[in-house]
Amino acid sequence: MFGRSNAVFEILSLRDGSWSIVATATSKDEGQAEALKVMSRAGTEGVRVIKDTGKSIHDLKPEDILFEKLKPKGEEKVFIQNIDDAPLCYEVSDFYEGEGRLTINRLFRTYLDKNNITASEALHSAREMKRLLDDGTLIFSAVAKVSTFQAAKLEDTNANERRETLFAFVDHINAAAQKTLQRPMPRIRDAGFNEAVAELKASLKDGEDRGYLIRSAIATELVENRSYLGKLAQTVDWAVICDDPDAMLDLDIFISDIMQNAEVLKDMLGHQRDTGSALVAMICFSSGEPLGEEPENLTPEHPDYTNIQLCKLIAAGKLPETQAVLVDRVRRQVESISPLSKGDREEEREVFQGLLHKLIPDGHVVGGPDMAEAVTARQSTIINKGGQKGMKEAAASMLPALADPARKAAYLLTLLESKLGKDLLRSDIDSHLDAMLVGTPTLNHLVREKLPPNKKMAKVTQIFNRIKESALPEPRKEELTGRIDDLLASYIVDGKILDKIDKSDKPLHIRAFMLVSMVQPEMLPKGKASNLARQIIVNHLKRPNFEAELVSQIPDPQDQANTLRRFHEQLNRCGFFG
Structure with a gap:
């Protein structure tokens, strides 16, 4: 910067x-x-x-x-954008899927924005497909770029052969769009969204693709609206009333395409003081977190109505592709060299810290391995060191910035799944894990915050579980999880945690529930540490008249019955009944 x-x-x-x-x-x-x-x-x-x-x-x-x-009007030339990779497509349906459309959106961004259409509209509308094919060299240039990337990933073909395959797919896409013109199709604007979907379902013939026809019906309406904001408002309105889960997936496809447009993103985020703030807002929005307070009486006339409803749909888990597009947009901006702030290097560092709190909030990385690689690239820019050495130093300097051990483990183990982690940083990641877990003398050295014992153990168990799910080889997983189990067991013994819980001056039902909470999956993993608590529980269970003693200090019979039921549910969850 x-x-x-x-x-x-x-x-x-x-x-x-x-x-x-x-x-x-x-x-x-x-x-x-x-x-x-x-x-x-x-x-x-x-x-x-x-x-x-x-x-x-x-x-x-x-x-x-x-x-x-x-630039004078008309000077802007439409051409294919550069890309650095392209996913393999084995059949025509891959063009309509997330990665395929994402690539189309990037390649044809200038063309799509100039004509105010989405990739899905171009794929499903016969009129728009014809316009694109008539444009001349755009399709040819795009196919040439993609075929080069794809041929490099395939052993049994070259770029020319791959180009012929892709052109055959394009012909098939065009033919499908033309064929739909010959079929009676309901108009959503006339029948209503849910009614049009129901009519299409009822009229399906053998061999017809229901999803394709629904998307064609949606595209027919949207191509007549030459405003991205207008398209977004329309699709969100349909999504709010949509009562068909499969049709919701089709709406998600169009909404995710619309979110590729810069104008829509600016409108969604509102005024932001710098790029870093805009990215934080985008991460919040992608997780369904509102960017402002919702009015008491929200009506379609409210200027933020569409954005508020869109955020609600994302929060409800109904728009996974839209969510993925927003996260990917953040990733690409993070790994770019564009500054996050308008200030000096120190301000840039502070803005990045705020961004990291959103991207790596606890035991996971928003955006997965690609995002872990992106934040490493950004860190190398901040410390102003390039090349392989710069990436190694960037990964190392990320750890103090993350501070929390669960966040550190999440970053390292997620980075391990990326290309950067597999190739260049594999041994570095192992060294960092050793320093953090194997080299730490006690659990209190690993988690230095002044947390209650239950929260401290839960945090370390989160690291344990993340290692079990990671891409590490099994022997390495066993080594690290074994070390964590030892740390937990020592912490429980040295801190007399179980003695403090099972003090005889407490009512038995309170002690029993606290002991069972110790062996919950999120509190302690199976192993030495949890066995210490399990043995005490087993000893209690073996006592004559244990259940009567458990509820003896609870006066109300109904409360006694409820307590016994909840206690058995907890025991069952912890595996005491098999």
Whole structure:
């Protein structure tokens, strides 16, 4: 990123009719040079260089603009975007799936935005498919790029053969769209969404793909709406009332495609002070966390109605593809070299710390191995060290930044599943795990926070379970989980945890429930540590008249019965009954 001296200049980019900050510079000349580079990017309609005065970029006056260049209307040429990889597609249906459409969205971003359509509309609408095919070289260029990547992954074919296969798939997609024109199709706008879906289900013929026909019906409506925000409002309205789970999956496909448009994302996130803040907001939104308070009486007329309903749908787990697209957008921005903040290197570091709290909140990494690799790449930028050595130092310096042992373990074990982790950082990850787990003398050295014993043990058990689920070889898993079990057992014995729980001055039912809580799967894993508590429980269970003693200090008979029932449920959950 550009450093900050006495004066900072901001480079603005005009895309889809909206200005946004894309870079900073320390001098006007440097800013102008950078602006001209930005001007050459696809989709950029204009650039500006302004002095950073703390004023909103939407409230600028002519004297605030030090340099400006706009492209004349019609100058922007539509071409295929660059990509660095492409998934294999073995059959036509792969084009309609998540990874296939994601690649199409990236390749054809300029074309799609210019024509205000989504990838799924182009795939399902005969009219849009014909327009794309008539465009000339776009399809050919896209197929050429993809075939090169795919051929490199296949041993029994070359790029030319792969190109022929892909063109055959394109012909099939076009034929399917043309065939749908010959079939009577309900109009959603006339019949209503649920009614149109029901009509399609009732009229299905042998060999017809129900999902494809529903998506065709959706595409027919959306291609007539040449606003991405309008498309989003329409699809979200349908999703709110949708009562067919399969049709909801089809709506998710279109909504996820719509979310690829920059204008929609800006509208969704609202004004953010910098890229880092925008990414935090996007992560929150992708997890279904509202970005603001919902009005008491929310109506479709409210300006945030669509965003609020979209967030609710994501929170309910009804839009997994949309959620994945938002997380992937965050990942690509994190691993890029664009600055997260407008300030100096220290501010950049602080913004990244805030981002990490959202990306690695506890024992998992949002976005999985690809995100773990992305944050490592970003860390290498922050410490300003490149190459393989830079990546190794970045991974090492990530650990102090994460602080919490469960977060450290989540990062290391998730990174292990990435290409970077498998290839370059494999031995480094092993060394970091050894230092954190094998080299620690006690559990209190591993978890230094002043936590209650139950929370401390639960945190370490979370690491234990994450190791069991990891990509580590089995002998290595046994080594590390065995060490964790030893630490837990020593902590229980040295801290006299069980003695404090099973004190005779406490009512037996309270002691019993506390002991059983100790052997819950989330508290202690099966092993030495949990066996210490299990043995005490077994000894209690063997006592004559144990159940009568258990509830003897509970006066109400109904409460006694409920307590016995809950206690047996807990015992069963912990495996005492087989």
